[in-house]
Amino acid sequence: MAATPSPDASLNSSAQGKATRIALFTFRTPQMRAFHMTWMAFFICFFAWFACAPLMPMLRGEFGLTPDQVANINIAAVAVTILVRLIIGPLCDRYGPRKAYTGLLVLGAMPVLGVAMAQTYEAFLFFRLLIGAIGASFVITQYHTSVMFAPNVVGTANAASAGWGNAGGGAAQGLMPLLLAGVLMLGVSETMGWRVALLVPGVAMLLMAALYWRFTQDCPQGNYAELRAQGIAIDGGKKGGWASFVAASANYRVWLLFVTYGACFGVEIFIHNVAAMYFVDKFELSLKAAGLAAASFGLLALFARALGGWASDKVARTHGLSARTTLLFVLMLGEGLGLLWFSQSNSVALAVIAMLAFGLFTHMACGATYALVPFIDRKALGGVSGIIGAGGNVGAVAAGLLMKSLGSLQQTLMVLGVLVVLSALCAVAVRFSAEHKAREQALLESALAS
Numbered sequence: 001m002a003a004t005p006s007p008d009a010s011l012n013s014s015a016q017g018k019a020t021r022i023a024l025f026t027f028r029t030p031q032m033r034a035f036h037m038t039w040m041a042f043f044i045c046f047f048a049w050f051a052c053a054p055l056m057p058m059l060r061g062e063f064g065l066t067p068d069q070v071a072n073i074n075i076a077a078v079a080v081t082i083l084v085r086l087i088i089g090p091l092c093d094r095y096g097p098r099k100a101y102t103g104l105l106v107l108g109a110m111p112v113l114g115v116a117m118a119q120t121y122e123a124f125l126f127f128r129l130l131i132g133a134i135g136a137s138f139v140i141t142q143y144h145t146s147v148m149f150a151p152n153v154v155g156t157a158n159a160a161s162a163g164w165g166n167a168g169g170g171a172a173q174g175l176m177p178l179l180l181a182g183v184l185m186l187g188v189s190e191t192m193g194w195r196v197a198l199l200v201p202g203v204a205m206l207l208m209a210a211l212y213w214r215f216t217q218d219c220p221q222g223n224y225a226e227l228r229a230q231g232i233a234i235d236g237g238k239k240g241g242w243a244s245f246v247a248a249s250a251n252y253r254v255w256l257l258f259v260t261y262g263a264c265f266g267v268e269i270f271i272h273n274v275a276a277m278y279f280v281d282k283f284e285l286s287l288k289a290a291g292l293a294a295a296s297f298g299l300l301a302l303f304a305r306a307l308g309g310w311a312s313d314k315v316a317r318t319h320g321l322s323a324r325t326t327l328l329f330v331l332m333l334g335e336g337l338g339l340l341w342f343s344q345s346n347s348v349a350l351a352v353i354a355m356l357a358f359g360l361f362t363h364m365a366c367g368a369t370y371a372l373v374p375f376i377d378r379k380a381l382g383g384v385s386g387i388i389g390a391g392g393n394v395g396a397v398a399a400g401l402l403m404k405s406l407g408s409l410q411q412t413l414m415v416l417g418v419l420v421v422l423s424a425l426c427a428v429a430v431r432f433s434a435e436h437k438a439r440e441q442a443l444l445e446s447a448l449a450s
Helices: 007-011 032-051 055-064 067-095 097-115 121-148 154-183 190-216 225-230 241-249 252-283 287-302 303-318 322-343 348-375 376-405 411-428 434-449
Strands: none
Touching: 007 322, 032 067, 032 097, 032 121, 032 190, 055 067, 055 154, 055 190, 055 287, 055 434, 067 225, 067 241, 067 252, 097 121, 097 154, 097 190, 097 411, 121 348, 121 376, 121 434, 154 190, 154 252, 154 287, 154 303, 154 348, 241 376, 252 287, 252 322, 252 348, 252 411, 287 303, 287 348, 287 434, 303 322, 303 348, 322 411, 348 376, 376 411, 411 434
């Protein structure tokens, strides 16, 4: 009689229990609950993260901000995210994404509510800095879907959850000015109105924290703490914490994707922060019109990021793992050229068209990057996700510093276009050994067979 496999041996297969398809309209399975709860939590976090951006033309006057102070605020909004993203990935390996996300939502709501109470530039800058921590929600989103879905669909799952969540930034651009207008119609003064409007995303984060804790679990088999208490190893025996970070940081592929993600997601964040002001200052649009124009860029994430992940899964099925890197190179090349076009557009209509064109490539490149992440090092998934995710914010901070040094947003956009084209070379420099490819193929076949 054959011996029954031990629970430890069963769960040590990275493909064990992972979903091999995305059953979009169900909430019954733990995989699909995680999928839907991650994108919703990420949407709310991104909405809160960028809620101030479309109101900056008004806030600039409210606080009497200089161009340097506006630049400082934009840099602060993304700077602290670098550190938190580096930390949050290994914490997911250690404590599980359920605890990590719930904690981040609760703690992140505090500065979101605090910025509505700010009375000085210094207080506003301080809370804007702390708000940047909720940008680490992206890493948990990608981690949670990576442990829930099998290799044949993980790229699509990662990209769709991140893309729909990213749309929160675009929604903030369009909805915050409308929310402010609604508050003002109730007779509230402008000075108080923007403060009331900024309370909404903070409260939404607290509600989302309760829902995430109630409806998700860490992996298909359950929660990490309970599984470890039973002596069951978690996904290849990963332990998390410092070990996960060290293992990830020693992998050259991680740093190449750190650069590519800085060039796509970093540009995305930068555009979120400056688009409304750009359309107000350059084309003299109203706050509402500029917000809607800027929102169109962010709302591309509803489908474009998922399209990038789906395309990555598609080419990998027919041409293997290396095809994912080739696709990323093509998408980043398109992003850089589109950004150059946008920087030279001199009419509103042409600027919007160019922004949508390069935005499509930008979002798809983000999706294609994180379609690669689960294949870099499965035993250090949290560290890999965190470091590459931090690259996006390093790119955004670098773009902010570039704008501050050049003093011209149009020149900044042009230089960024050139830098994105050059960084595309990092994508084709990512290589996988024959052994690595064979191991990933075996995992895929195992998942499909089970």
